[in-house]
Amino acid sequence: MIAIPLLEKYNGIIKNYQSGDIIFEEGKQPTHYYQIISGEVKMNNYNDEGKEFIQGIFYKNQCFGEPPLFIDQVYPANAVAVTDSELIIITKDKFFELLKNNSDISLAIIKNLSQRLYYKSVMAAEISSQDPEHRVLRLIDYSIEQLNFKKEEAGFLINFTRQQIGDLTGLRVETVIRAIKSLEKKGDLKIINRKVYR
Amino acid sequence: MIAIPLLEKYNGIIKNYQSGDIIFEEGKQPTHYYQIISGEVKMNNYNDEGKEFIQGIFYKNQCFGEPPLFIDQVYPANAVAVTDSELIIITKDKFFELLKNNSDISLAIIKNLSQRLYYKSVMAAEISSQDPEHRVLRLIDYSIEQLNFKKEEAGFLINFTRQQIGDLTGLRVETVIRAIKSLEKKGDLKIINRKVYR
DNA sequence: ACCATTTTATGACTTAAATCATATAAAATA
DNA sequence: TATTTTATATGATTTAAGTCATAAAATGGT
Numbered sequence: 001m002i003a004i005p006l007l008e009k010y011n012g013i014i015k016n017y018q019s020g021d022i023i024f025e026e027g028k029q030p031t032h033y034y035q036i037i038s039g040e041v042k043m044n045n046y047n048d049e050g051k052e053f054i055q056g057i058f059y060k061n062q063c064f065g066e067p068p069l070f071i072d073q074v075y076p077a078n079a080v081a082v083t084d085s086e087l088i089i090i091t092k093d094k095f096f097e098l099l100k101n102n103s104d105i106s107l108a109i110i111k112n113l114s115q116r117l118y119y120k121s122v123m124a125a126e127i128s129s130q131d132p133e134h135r136v137l138r139l140i141d142y143s144i145e146q147l148n149f150k151k152e153e154a155g156f157l158i159n160f161t162r163q164q165i166g167d168l169t170g171l172r173v174e175t176v177i178r179a180i181k182s183l184e185k186k187g188d189l190k191i192i193n194r195k196v197y198r
Numbered sequence: 199m200i201a202i203p204l205l206e207k208y209n210g211i212i213k214n215y216q217s218g219d220i221i222f223e224e225g226k227q228p229t230h231y232y233q234i235i236s237g238e239v240k241m242n243n244y245n246d247e248g249k250e251f252i253q254g255i256f257y258k259n260q261c262f263g264e265p266p267l268f269i270d271q272v273y274p275a276n277a278v279a280v281t282d283s284e285l286i287i288i289t290k291d292k293f294f295e296l297l298k299n300n301s302d303i304s305l306a307i308i309k310n311l312s313q314r315l316y317y318k319s320v321m322a323a324e325i326s327s328q329d330p331e332h333r334v335l336r337l338i339d340y341s342i343e344q345l346n347f348k349k350e351e352a353g354f355l356i357n358f359t360r361q362q363i364g365d366l367t368g369l370r371v372e373t374v375i376r377a378i379k380s381l382e383k384k385g386d387l388k389i390i391n392r393k394v395y396r
Numbered sequence: 397a398c399c400a401t402t403t404t405a406t407g408a409c410t411t412a413a414a415t416c417a418t419a420t421a422a423a424a425t426a
Numbered sequence: 427t428a429t430t431t432t433a434t435a436t437g438a439t440t441t442a443a444g445t446c447a448t449a450a451a452a453t454g455g456t
Binding site: 360361371372375376379380392 | 432433434435436
Binding site for chain 3: 163178
């Protein structure tokens with residue numbers, strides 16, 4: 001998103017997280033802008049029974065957790081490192097200063113938020129009213145489009161576990177496994193030693 | 199969102215829609231920026247079986263449908279007038295010109311998108327994993343916070359039909375009616391001649 | 397190389413919400 | 427005012443996805 005040298009100019013500091021580390025928590029006041037240098041971060045919620053819902057998974061060069069910064073609200077979800085990750089963060093004040101002095105960044109932020117809102121709109125409609133197979137396939141297609149999944153001879157390798165697909169679509173693992181099996185039978189995707197290709 | 203005189207300066211034109219009129223359709227290329235002068239607009243999708251999902255309802259002074267404009271994608275949902283409505287619209291080109299010449303508007307757009315993303319995050323987690331009563335109550339509380347529902351002696355009047363609550367939460371009318379009844383019994387809200395107060 | 401954990405997998409059973417049917421009240425319209 | 431349409435309401439039934447149990451393969455750490 002934002003060039004690292006520019007972030008460093010605004011007192012950007014580098015932080016390292018281990019897989020599973022919590023970066024920030026739901027309900028807490030936002031204080032920084034976060035951008036991924038390397039690794040993988042998910043934002044999630046837990047419902048009253050402890051079931052996880054993954055709001056999104058973020059990768060290299062992506063930022064996450066800005067909306068509450070702009071609207072003075074607490075975080076609506078947690079941010080957790082999925083793998084060991086290196087992040088660069090700057091304070092809220094410095095972030096606004098940076099924005100003020102770099103009008104092109106505003107447009108980048110707008111585009112990024114628009115992209116995320118688009119994903120949420122698509123998935124909201126899916127989750128609320130489509131059947132499991134439809135939901136899973138949509139998530140897969142959207143992810144191929146947006147994330148950099150590798151194209152192999154068998155097709156795009158879907159780099160999600162069944163559990164992650166479940167947590168992203170609001171389904172249980174068993175349901176995802178069954179949906180994927182059924183989609184394979186219909187020829188909509190391939191399973192080659194447990195890995196999913198589309 | 200954007201002052202009407204400013205929109206007029208950028209060739210803004212006023213359009214009138216009757217209740218039920220389609221403003222734009224899912225899958226179509228976006229061409230304009232839309233802002234409500236008066237009336238009420240919903241964005242929605244229909245699933246394969248024709249069930250409606252309402253992405254959001256928009257009121258006076260609010261804009262809608264910009265994200266696809268910024269990311270060069272087709273509309274992810276339809277926009278439909280819920281009541282007779284008066285809108286002001288400007289072309290995509292003029293909108294970008296306006297943004298370029300008015301840097302303060304960029305921040306307003308960012309805040310608006312952040313607010314909508316926040317709503318989507320909260321509702322996504324609700325819809326995917328909370329029970330009907332929880333979902334309905336969350337929608338109601340969020341709507342009180344964001345929309346200008348009138349405060350009366352009995353509490354805030356929830357200006358939604360049961361069907362609209364269903365379409366916003368991914369539930370069926372009957373389920374919403376039962377959830378609301380149950381929430382009333384628990385004292386979480388009031389029903390006074392069929393109207394819901396919180 | 398071994399053990400613990402995670403991931404994928406499948407069958408049997410349960411359950412919560414959807415569906416279907418029907419009714420009445422309220423609002424809109426002719 | 428009468429009539430159609432929309433919104434709220436409730437009971438009975440169905441069903442799709444969740445839950446539970448169990449297992450085997452794959453992965454990761456020591």
